[in-house]
Amino acid sequence: MFLSNILSLRSIKVGVLFFFFSFAQVVYATDATLFLSPVTGTFVIGDTFSVQVMVASDGVNLNAVEGKITFDSEMLEIMSATTSDSALTSWAIPPTIDSQKGELSWSGIVPRGITGERLLLFQFEVKGRRAGEAPLRFTTGAAVLAADGNGTNVLTSMNGGVYVITPKEVLPQTSSGGSAFSTSETSGGEVLGAATGTTHITSTTHPDPERWYTERTGIFAWEVPLGVVAVHTGFDNKSTGAPFREYRPAIKEKTIKDIFDGVQYFHLSREYENGETDIEHRRVAVDATPPAGLSATIISRDDATDPTVSFLVAATDTVSGIDHFTFALDDASPVEWHDDGTHRYALSRVSPGQHVLHGVAYDQAGNITSIDENFSVDALPPPEVILSKTTPKEGEQFTLSGKTIPGGTVRLFVARGGEEPSVEEVTSDAHGTFSLASVVRLSPGVYEYWGEVKNVHGAVSSQSVHASVVVSTTLLGLVKRHPMIPAAVVGLFVILAGTIFLVRRARRGIGEKEDEEVEKSLVAMVSRKKVIWVVVGGT
Known part of the structure; x- marks a missing residue:
């Protein structure tokens, strides 16, 4: 820190100390302590409290003190610091607050030296921001320098403080703007209202005492039987804690806000007209912090x-x-x-x-x-897949062979056109070779084939190159695929032959008829000529 860096060089340190402290009495003592006062306390969220930074010299004549205090800025807010009553008279670094880093640092001196068991260095104001335990710690690197001519660091211990910040309690407002109950003790996170319950404490926000909940606001209700004149409530981390806040007349419901993480307990005591009391405790487990x-x-x-x-x-x-x-x-x-x-x-x-x-x-x-x-x-190397016959014919088997890892399970895929592929498996031998005569019988069209391999551990290869081959139509294949074609051809031949026969026969019938008609015509002509001849001859 600032003062330690200045006094780290022995020549400068001795000269400066001699100049300032030549008139001071040098006391050779062994230790000094930095501490906070108070070292602990319980405060409600939003309340401001004072903390003093003190030093005890135990007989040591001191002339310089520097240090740093750290704090959780989510739990606490240091509002200000004052040096008006400080035992230090000069400041190399006055008390400086860095809220982002959660640090309070200082470096000060007393030219003529000072000694005492409770020397005030400065005081600062703190406000609780979140419920829980909030520590204030001195960091390493602090120094308390003795007025011994050498600037000896006599700091041997540092005692910080831990402060408990509790949820605040708030009373609901009436329509007139005042509190629903005029209890001067009540302030902060507590919402009072009329609610009916059972003889035991119930909670709509934390219904199961054995379960953990993320909800930081707890609503607790209970029954107020006849004869109850007051109730006392409390909320802390003690399973059998004592209710300390009194409500007279008795209330039936209470809301606690800003419950911090961990297991807490809601305490309830009912006071009866005859002076008797009863007490109950309810476990509340809250965890609003992710893993x-x-x-x-x-x-x-x-x-x-x-x-x-x-x-x-x-x-x-x-x-x-x-x-x-x-x-x-x-x-x-x-x-x-x-x-x-x-x-x-x-x-x-x-x-x-x-x-x-x-x-x-x-x-x-x-x-x-x-x-x-x-x-x-990573993928295994893909298998090499070869079509055994480069020009397969229709009706033949699809035969594939290739090379891959020894003892691998080769999956071979064969697909015709855009149809779903058929999948068959074969195991490669000790040399990695394999061959498969597929159950697929070839039909005309374009076939695509590829493969992949899996080893004994289940590792799989990427797919091999997708290759293709064209299968052409053959007459035999055509006949096999369409067995009605021969019958259709024979039928067509029969029909054609019958047609020719009928045409010829028809033509022959037409000819005979024509001859008969010609013959009749000739006969008729001859008959006419004969008549004519008779008539003519007769004349």
């Missing part, structure tokens, strides 16, 4: 093609504890997983390629934290 440190680290594999991938899973939850995890591979549905103590989550039969494992950790209150872990699985 931390979620990780799913892939465990190293000897074979990058291994389709079984394991992850080392870690997560912490210091309040309610981790309940379970869910994991989903890529776009698949999440699977619930409970750690058996090995912290190992395994995926099996993962296909080759890039993947994302989506992980979610749940604590017992239902808070979640999620991660995405990217990983990959």
Whole structure:
């Protein structure tokens, strides 16, 4: 810090100290302590309280003090600091507040030196912002320098403080703007109202005392039997704590706001007309903080093609504890997983390629934290697939052979046109060769064929090159595929022959008829000529 850096060089330190402190009495003592006052206390959210920074010299004649105090800026807010009554008379660095870092630092001196058991350095004002325990701590690097001519750091201990910030209680407002109950003690997070309940404390916000909840506001209700003149309530982390706040006349419901994480207890005592009292305690478990440190680290594999991938899973939850995890591979549905103590989550039969494992950790209150872990699985080399006959004919078997890893299970795909492929398997031999006469009988068209291989561990290759071949139509194949064609040809021939026969016969019938008509015509002509001749001859 500033003062320590100045006094770190011995020549400068001795000169400066001699100049300022030559008239001071040098006391060679052994220790000094920095401490806060008060060291603890309980305060309501929003309340402001004072803390003093003190030093005890135990006989040491001091001439310089520097240090730094850290605080949780979410829990506490340091409003201001004052040095009006300080034992230090000069400041290299006056008390400086850095709310973003949560730090309060200073460096001051007393030219003539000073000693005492409770020397005030400065005082600062603090306001509680959130319920819980809020520590104020001195950091390492602080110094209390003695007026011994050498600037010896005699600081041997530092005692910070811990302050409990409790939820504030608020009374509801009446229509006139005042409190529903005129109790001067009541302030902050407590909402009072009329509610009926059972003889035991009930809660609509935290119905099961054994469960954890994320809700930081608790509503508690109870029954007020005849004869009850007052109730006393309390809320703290003691299972048998004493109710300390009195409500007269008795109330039936109370709301506690800003409940901090952990197990707390609501305390209720009812006071009867005859002076008797009863007391009840209700457990309230709140965890509004998500799990931390979620990780799913892939465990190293000897074979990058291994389709079984394991992850080392870690997560912490210091309040309610981790309940379970869910994991989903890529776009698949999440699977619930409970750690058996090995912290190992395994995926099996993962296909080759890039993947994302989506992980979610749940604590017992239902808070979640999620991660995405990217990983990959390498593919085996694809098999070499060869068509045994380059010009297969219609009706023949589709015969494939090739080369791949020894003892691999080769899956061969054959598809005609855009149809679904048929899939057949064959195991490669010790040399990695394989051959398969497919059950597929070839029909005319374009066939596509390819393959992939899987080893004994389940690792899979990428697909081989998709090759194609054209199968042409043959007469024999055409006849086999359409057995009615020969019958149709014979029938057509018969019809054609019959047609020719009928045409010829028809033509022959027409000719005979024509001859008969000619003959009749000749006869008729001859008859006419004969008559004519008779008539003429007769004349």
